[in-house]
Amino acid sequence: MRQTIHRALKQEGKHVSCAELARKILKAEGLKEDSAGAILGPYLESSPHFTQDDKGRWLALEPLLKSRFLPDVTFAVVDIETTGGRPPQHRPTELAAVKVRDGKITGEYHALVNPGREIPWSVVRLTGITDAMVLDQPELTEVLPSFLDFLEDTVFVAHCANFDLHFIRYFTTEYLGREFAPPVLCTFKLAQRLLPKAGRYNLGELASFISLDDSENDRHRALGDSKTTAEIFIRFLRMLQAFGLESLEDMLDFQDVATAEAPSLAEGVSIDPATLNDLPTDRGVFRLLNEKSETVYSGKAPDIQRAVRDIFYPKNRSATKFVQKLRTVRKVVAQPLESELGMSLQAVRIRRNSKGMNGAGQVGGTGFLKISLGSQFPRAYSVNNLAVDGGAYYGPFRKQAQLRDLLGAIHAVFPLHRVQRSGKDSGGQEADSGGVVPEIPVAQYKKMIARLQRMLEGRMRRTSEDSLLAFLREAWGKKAPSPGQLKRNLGRLRHLVKNHSLSGPSVEQRNIIIVEPGGTMQRRVCYIVRGGILVDELEFERIAPPVDELAARIQAAYFGEEAQATTPGKEALEEAVVIASWLRRELIDGFVMDISPGAELEEILPALIQAVADPRAAGTSITA
Structure with missing residues (x-):
C-alpha cells in the first residue's frame, strides 16, 4: 500500500488531501477527509517518505540527498542461501553479491553450489533450491576463491550480516587457510537506528516500509535478496549523510551504538570487575569459584566473557536475585572449547563435582522412547533415564510433548500392547493397561516390532509403504482403522520421526x-x-x-x-x-x-x- 501511495503522490507532484488520495487509489468517490485519513493515515504517518503541511495535505518527498557520499568506497552487498543455520554441518547452496559504488550498482556475482548433502525440505520450500538444481554445480571449494576475489577491497554489507559472514569466514579459514576480516555493515542494525518506527525489520517488511518496489527480485534467492538489500542500502547512505556522518568509520560506529543504558555491577558481590574483562570471548565453559576454590556455579556459553558479565551485571529483577546467591564468588576459571559436544560433556563433568547450586539435575533432554525387547510382547513407552537392560532406546527428546505425540502416533499405527505405569518406576511395569488390542501371534508381533524399529531408524524405504499397510491391516484385524485413516496415521508417524531427527540406530x-x-x-x-x-x-x-x-x-x-x-x-x-x-x-x-x-x-x-x-x-x- 505504501508503494501505491508513493507512486500516486509522485504523479501528483504537489500536496494532496487524504480524500483526494482515496479517490485516486481506492476509487472511493465522496469519501470524507476524516474517513479517508483513518484509512490512509497509518501508512502515511509511519513512513519517512511522506510529509504533511499545515492543512493536513500530504506530499511525497524527494530522495533525501542527491549529492555523492563516500564515492571512493566500494561496498559488496552479500546474500547466501544455505542448507541450515550453522557451519560446517550446513553449507551454502547459493552465493551472490552486488557491488555498490557512488550510490549505484556496478556489478554482480552469482553461483549455485553443490553442498554435498541433502537440502532439507523446509529449506527447499523457502528458497526453491532443490537437490536436482545443485547436483551438477561445483562444490564450495571450487566457487569460493572467485567469490572472495569479487569481495576483495570492499566493505561487506548484508542484512543480518553475522549469518552470512560466519559461513563465509568459517569456510574461508577451513577450506582455503585464509582469513576473511573485511569491514562489516549490517542493514538490519542500520534500519533499527535510522527507522525506529518501522517496527519490523525483515527484508520484505523493510522494503515495503521505505516504498521500495522489489517485485522483480526473487525473494529468498541469493541474487534477488542481495539486489533488494543493495537498494535499501543506497537509500540508507543518503540518510546517513543527513545524520552528519562523513566517513566509513562513522558508519561502522553508528550501527553499533548501544540504545539502552548499560547495567551496573550487582551490589554485594565480591568479584573484581577488572577480572571479567580479561575473560576470553571464545565459546566454552566457565566455573565460578569461592575463596576455597570450590565451584559455586558453572555453565557453558558461546561467549564466555559476555555470559559471565551478564551474571554480575544483571539486566532484570530475576537476574539480580540470582546473582545475590553468588556473593561468595572470588574467581572465574574459563576453558575455551570449539565443540558443542566438548562443551556439553565438560559442563556435565564440572557439575558432577560441584557443590554449587547447579551441581545436579536432568542432563540432555526430558526422556526416551523405549521398546522393551526382552519380553514376549515388547511395548513402546516413555522412560526418564537411559539404561542398559536389553531394551532399545530412542532420544532423548527435548520436550515431553514431542515424546507423547510420537507415542500416540505409534499406537495409532501399530497395534502394540500398552504399559501399566506403577508408582515411581520410570520404566513402567510389563502389564497390559486394558487398552483394546487385537490378539496377535508372537511371531507376527515380533515382525511388527522389527518394522517399527526400521521406521524409527530410517531403514524403511518409502516404496515399501503398500506392503507395510497390508501387514498392519492384517495385524489389526477387525479392529483396524479404515484404510484411508490408517494411511494418514502412517503419514503422520513418518512426519514425526523425521521432524524429531530419529534416524540411525537406537x-x-x-x-x-x-x-x-x-x-x-x-x-x-x-x-x-x-x-x-x-x-x-x-x-x-x-x-x-x-x-x-x-x-x-x-x-x-x-x-x-x-x-x-x-x-x-x-x-x-x-x-x-x-x-x-x-x-x-x-x-x-x-x-x-x-x-x-x-x-x-x-x-x-x-x-x-x-x-x-x-x-x-x-x-x-x-x-x-
Whole structure:
C-alpha cells in the first residue's frame, strides 16, 4: 500500500488531501477527509517518505540527498542461501553479491553450489533450491576463491550480516587457510537506528516500509535478496549523510551504538570487575569459584566473557536475585572449547563435582522412547533415564510433548500392547493397561516390532509403504482403522520421526567414533563410543594425529577384552545421554564415523586419518 501511495503522490507532484488520495487509489468517490485519513493515515504517518503541511495535505518527498557520499568506497552487498543455520554441518547452496559504488550498482556475482548433502525440505520450500538444481554445480571449494576475489577491497554489507559472514569466514579459514576480516555493515542494525518506527525489520517488511518496489527480485534467492538489500542500502547512505556522518568509520560506529543504558555491577558481590574483562570471548565453559576454590556455579556459553558479565551485571529483577546467591564468588576459571559436544560433556563433568547450586539435575533432554525387547510382547513407552537392560532406546527428546505425540502416533499405527505405569518406576511395569488390542501371534508381533524399529531408524524405504499397510491391516484385524485413516496415521508417524531427527540406530546400538575440535580449531578430540557409551577419548594436534595411539585405543575399544559387554555406571550413562542429545540436535563441528558390523581396524584407521586431514569431512557422517 505504501508503494501505491508513493507512486500516486509522485504523479501528483504537489500536496494532496487524504480524500483526494482515496479517490485516486481506492476509487472511493465522496469519501470524507476524516474517513479517508483513518484509512490512509497509518501508512502515511509511519513512513519517512511522506510529509504533511499545515492543512493536513500530504506530499511525497524527494530522495533525501542527491549529492555523492563516500564515492571512493566500494561496498559488496552479500546474500547466501544455505542448507541450515550453522557451519560446517550446513553449507551454502547459493552465493551472490552486488557491488555498490557512488550510490549505484556496478556489478554482480552469482553461483549455485553443490553442498554435498541433502537440502532439507523446509529449506527447499523457502528458497526453491532443490537437490536436482545443485547436483551438477561445483562444490564450495571450487566457487569460493572467485567469490572472495569479487569481495576483495570492499566493505561487506548484508542484512543480518553475522549469518552470512560466519559461513563465509568459517569456510574461508577451513577450506582455503585464509582469513576473511573485511569491514562489516549490517542493514538490519542500520534500519533499527535510522527507522525506529518501522517496527519490523525483515527484508520484505523493510522494503515495503521505505516504498521500495522489489517485485522483480526473487525473494529468498541469493541474487534477488542481495539486489533488494543493495537498494535499501543506497537509500540508507543518503540518510546517513543527513545524520552528519562523513566517513566509513562513522558508519561502522553508528550501527553499533548501544540504545539502552548499560547495567551496573550487582551490589554485594565480591568479584573484581577488572577480572571479567580479561575473560576470553571464545565459546566454552566457565566455573565460578569461592575463596576455597570450590565451584559455586558453572555453565557453558558461546561467549564466555559476555555470559559471565551478564551474571554480575544483571539486566532484570530475576537476574539480580540470582546473582545475590553468588556473593561468595572470588574467581572465574574459563576453558575455551570449539565443540558443542566438548562443551556439553565438560559442563556435565564440572557439575558432577560441584557443590554449587547447579551441581545436579536432568542432563540432555526430558526422556526416551523405549521398546522393551526382552519380553514376549515388547511395548513402546516413555522412560526418564537411559539404561542398559536389553531394551532399545530412542532420544532423548527435548520436550515431553514431542515424546507423547510420537507415542500416540505409534499406537495409532501399530497395534502394540500398552504399559501399566506403577508408582515411581520410570520404566513402567510389563502389564497390559486394558487398552483394546487385537490378539496377535508372537511371531507376527515380533515382525511388527522389527518394522517399527526400521521406521524409527530410517531403514524403511518409502516404496515399501503398500506392503507395510497390508501387514498392519492384517495385524489389526477387525479392529483396524479404515484404510484411508490408517494411511494418514502412517503419514503422520513418518512426519514425526523425521521432524524429531530419529534416524540411525537406537542409542545402545551405536558404535561410533566422533572427532571434534578441541580447545582451539588446531586441536582435535577423538571420542570412542561403544554401545552408546563413551569408553575412551584422546586429544591431539590436528596436523599430527597419533596414528599408533589411535590404533591401540580403537583396538582395545572394539576388538580387545575391554570390548566385552559391561554394565556402565551412572556417570557413563549421563555422558551417553549428552552424546545422544548432541547427535539428534545436529551440532556436529567435526565428523562422526559409524563403525559397521564386521569392520576391521585396517579399514577403520585409514578412513579416520583421511577424514581428520580433509576439511570437507567436517559436519558429515561417514562409515567404516
